Amino acid sequence: MLVVQKYGGTSVETTEKILKIAEKIAQDYDRGDKIVVVVSAMGKTTNYLINLLDQVNPNANSREYDMIASTGEQISIALMASALSRYGKKSVSLTGFQAGIDTDSTYSRAALKRVYRGKLMSLIDDGIIPVVAGFQGISPSGDITTLGRGGSDTTAVAVAYGIGADLCEIYTDVDGVYAADPRYVDKPKKIDKISYDEMIEMAAHGAKVLHLRSVELARRYHVKLVVKHAHMKSEGTIIEEVGRLEEPLVRSLTVDEGIVKIVIEDVPDIPGIAAKTFKQLSDRHVSLDMIVQSMHRDGKNDIAFTVSKEEFKDALEAVNHVKEEIKAGNIHSDDTMAKISIVGVNIIGSSEIVYNMFDAIASIGVNIDMISTSNSRISCVIKREKLREVAKVVSKRFGLEE
Template identity: 85%
Template sequence: MIVVQKYGGTSVESTEKILKIAQKISEDYDRGNKIVVVVSAMGKTTNYLIDLLNQVNPNASPREYDMIASTGEQVSIALMASALSKFGKKSISLTGFQAGIDTDSTHSRATLKRVYRGRLLSLLDDGFIPVVAGFQGISPDGEITTLGRGGSDTTAVAVAYGIGADLCEIYTDVDGVYTADPRYIERPKKLDKVSYDEMIEMAVNGAKVLHPRSVELARRYHVKVVVKHAHKESDGTIVEEAGKLEEPLVRSLSVDEGIVKIVISNVPDIPGIAAATFKKLAQYHVSLDMIVQSMHKDGKNDIAFTVSKEESKDALKAMEMLKNEIELGGIHFDDTMAKISIIGVNIVGSSEIVYNMFDAIASVGANIDMISTSNSRISCIVKREKIKEAAKAVAKRFGLEE
């Protein structure tokens, strides 16, 4: 088989772990597999590099951000290729550019355009194990770009699709996908399989196992993904097409404490105001989650939405620009909230599931601030101080613990 194996930062955070993984890759290669390896930066290297940049200039350009942030993966690929050589394997490290990974020109949040398969397939045919830098690519202007935090998962799936791999294995510090994060639920259940749609909802709503963009890419191009533990033997969790289930079923719970609620008050209730608001956010490439508009007297509305903490500064900049163009009552910033979500099959179609979600949260004295739904998800915003109690109550109500 042709297999793409991706190893995250915690899996390669030391030279000892890199050597251990190199030995495992060598053994997989000896079983007859052709392997492309994708790695992240070691441990918290990227955070360290960004801290350095902020010490020099907190307002450094996005281009320089990408220039420094991309170097962490270059250390990892050189170490991994050298470790594989130590075990007698032909290996070569490749930056995103050298591996043929093209993106658009958006710095720090670039979108993948294509992966040129020629060099990678040629190396595989010659018996090499290519080690590709995750998280990065090259723009049409020849500039280094990065894909946003968690982008190495997306690189791995894109490479798997690009070279026609049989399997994309995502190795991390957990042995699969669970019904809930162990930080909130003591004994979550491990899932043998999840659908692409379920995994996307879990990832978007706080689960840290896979990056949402990687799962969206896998679903679009039918890339089979398996999540496994980097240093333990396990079958992991397969991410694939959904089965034909119609009965409403809650499969997992996700918590996201990294959100910020922004409220624009006393917005004029006239056509085009909402469009103008979100156009400003789009100009800053801000990703939105929940959006609520509430009606007030005298032709004025409040518009509330949530964004990630990482993008909250850009969101506020966009709203300040809007304030210069439209008369607003004020811009309110709330970073004391958290989101709890249940994910499953046809769950919004069941009033019983909706009731139990809300009742479980109310049972711990938590007030629901915002609600968002899809066919496979119900999300509620509550005060962060209540999130652990709420998560335990919801998990117990839907039988998500062992």
């Protein structure tokens, strides 16, 4: 098969681990697979690099952020290609630019435009294992861009689609996708197969196994994904299109501690105000999650929404910028919140599931601050200090533990 194998930062955090993975890749190659490797930066290298930049200038522009943040992967690819050579395999390291990965011009959250297959397929046909830097590409103006934290998953899926790979394997420090995060729930069930849609909901609402954009890309272009443990044998979890189920079913629970709630008070209740507000957020490429508008007296509303901690600064700048224009009141933020979600099939169509979600939370006296739903998800924002208690009671209610 033609396979893309992606290895995350914890999988390549030491030279010993790199050598071990290189040995595995060499064995897979000897069994007949044609392989392209995508790697992340070693361990917490990217955090270290960003911290260096912050020490020099906490307000450094996004271009320089991408310039320094992208260098961690270049260390990994050189080490991995050299390790493969040690095991007798011809290998070459490639930056995003060298691999033919084009993006738009948005720094730190660039969107992929295309992957040119010519360079990679030429190397593969010559019996060479390309090792590609994840998380990065090149803009139309020739600048290095990055895809956002966790973007190496997206690189791997894009490369898999670009070269027409049979499979994209995501290797990490867990042996698959679980029904809940083991940090919050004791002995959660492992999921053997899950649909793109379910995995997208999980990734969007706190599951850290896969980068959200990578699953969205895989669904759009029908790239078959498998999540496996980097250093132990396992069947992992397959993510692919599955037959539609009619029976409501809760498959997993996710948690997200990395959110901030922003409230804009006393927004005039007239057409176009919300559009003006969210246009500012759109211009800054801020991703929104929950949005709630509360009706008050005298033609005034409160608008509340949640954003990630990483995008909070941009979001706050956006709403402060538009505050006077829309003649709004005070702006408040709260970083003491967390989100818990259940994900599955036809969830919102089942009043029993809806009741059990809210009843489980109420049973331990926890208040719900915000609620958001889709056909396959119910999300609740609660106080972060209550998250572990709520995760345990909800997972127990829906039988997500072994």
